[in-house]
Amino acid sequence: MLKRFSIALLAALLCAAAIGAQTPPAQDLHGRYLINHDYRPSASLTKTGWLSDYYPALLGTPGDSKVYFFEGKKPGGTLFVGGGTHANEIAGIMAAVTMLETVKIEVGRVIVVPNLNNSAVMNQEKEPTMPAYTSRGPSWIALDTPSGRRFFKYGSRATSSAQQGIPDPVGGYVHPDSKEAPLAAWEFRNLNRAYPGRTDSGLTQKIAYAIMALLKKEKVDVAFDFHEADVGGRLANMMVANPKNLDIAAAAVVNVDLDYGFTFKLEPSNMEFRGLSHREWGAWTDAASFLTETPNPAMAREADDKADVVNDPQNPLALRVATHLIATEAVVNVFSEMHPDKSIVFSGIPAYEDLLKNGLGPYLN
Numbered sequence: 221m222l223k224r225f226s227i228a229l230l231a232a233l234l235c236a237a238a239i240g241a242q243t244p245p246a247q248d249l250h251g252r253y254l255i256n257h258d259y260r261p262s263a264s265l266t267k268t269g270w271l272s273d274y275y276p277a278l279l280g281t282p283g284d285s286k287v288y289f290f291e292g293k294k295p296g297g298t299l300f301v302g303g304g305t306h307a308n309e310i311a312g313i314m315a316a317v318t319m320l321e322t323v324k325i326e327v328g329r330v331i332v333v334p335n336l337n338n339s340a341v342m343n344q345e346k347e348p349t350m351p352a353y354t355s356r357g358p359s360w361i362a363l364d365t366p367s368g369r370r371f372f373k374y375g376s377r378a379t380s381s382a383q384q385g386i387p388d389p390v391g392g393y394v395h396p397d398s399k400e401a402p403l404a405a406w407e408f409r410n411l412n413r414a415y416p417g418r419t420d421s422g423l424t425q426k427i428a429y430a431i432m433a434l435l436k437k438e439k440v441d442v443a444f445d446f447h448e449a450d451v452g453g454r455l456a457n458m459m460v461a462n463p464k465n466l467d468i469a470a471a472a473v474v475n476v477d478l479d480y481g482f483t484f485k486l487e488p489s490n491m492e493f494r495g496l497s498h499r500e501w502g503a504w505t506d507a508a509s510f511l512t513e514t515p516n517p518a519m520a521r522e523a524d525d526k527a528d529v530v531n532d533p534q535n536p537l538a539l540r541v542a543t544h545l546i547a548t549e550a551v552v553n554v555f556s557e558m559h560p561d562k563s564i565v566f567s568g569i570p571a572y573e574d575l576l577k578n579g580l581g582p583y584l585n
């Protein structure tokens with residue numbers, strides 16, 4: 221009897237474990253997904269912090285987000301890598317996560333924030349005033365890794381309207397320093413229109429303020445903001461560089477072409493168009509500032525909800541993650557040659573060819 225009970229119990233436990241391995245994390249009583257961001261840092265991790273360390277008013281808000289520090293034995297420069305400015309741009313988040321889980325630092329340090337806009341990660345609203353591509357896609361993606369199936373949250377382009385704290389402006393959003401025509405009202409909740417940020421405005425503006433404070437306080441030398449764009453559109457496979465560091469971007473783009481046969485488009489920031497990371501980070505801090513864009517199948521204008529953001533044959537997630545990583549590596553190498561006293565030397569991240577061959581899952585922890 222006891223033996224049979226044990227077998228039944230064991231079977232039940234195994235069944236529960238199997239279901240657990242196949243099911244994304246739960247939703248809370250309000251229907252919001254519980255975001256625990258299952259990230260598993262490499263052995264080079266030296267400490268973790270929060271955006272609220274740089275702007276304490278963010279503490280306890282949905283805009284607070286974890287900051288991961290990786291440091292080598294030899295001092296050098298500081299690289300900042302951010303994903304999730306737009307939480308529907310999953311390759312941006314996953315490129316930052318891949319850096320976080322695999323990087324080995326030899327010289328200098330790397331700071332990673334996988335979810336720059338943590339409120340957008342949780343935003344499940346389909347907002348009628350926002351274009352369909354801004355929230356189209358799954359709620360989670362699943363990847364099979366050496367430790368089993370893992371889930372990563374797929375969100376929206378904008379901060380949740382409920383969490384922004386202030387309604388979208390009637391008549392459209394105008395950046396306080398912009399002389400341009402108003403943007404759509406929801407752009408008030410677009411982190412990449414909010415820099416350098418403000419403390420007397422909505423949650424999005426406060427997040428931008430905290431990120432800017434981090435870049436200054438940590439004396440970041442090279443900063444990357446990973447994005448995704450419409451497939452086949454102008455921005456796909458684009459590197460955007462602040463004009464002050466366009467020379468570094470140009471050399472890096474040539475090197476990526478020579479090393480990988482991969483062609484990036486290159487643009488300098490439009491200095492009249494205010495609020496964007498590459499423009500404002502570069503203008504307000506010492507960081508050489510870059511943004512990279514990869515083509516996300518769910519963001520194609522003609523896409524529907526069935527777009528496969530992981531295994532699309534033309535633009536698989538692994539290729540898009542690899543694209544952000546080779547851009548980062550090339551820029552860091554050029555920067556380190558130009559500034560030997562601020563060198564940043566890292567290894568461990570999966571090779572471009574290996575990601576294309578094996579997919580992303582095998583390289584995560």
Ligand SMILES: [Zn+2]
Binds near residue numbers: 305306309447448
């Ligand atoms: Zn974006």
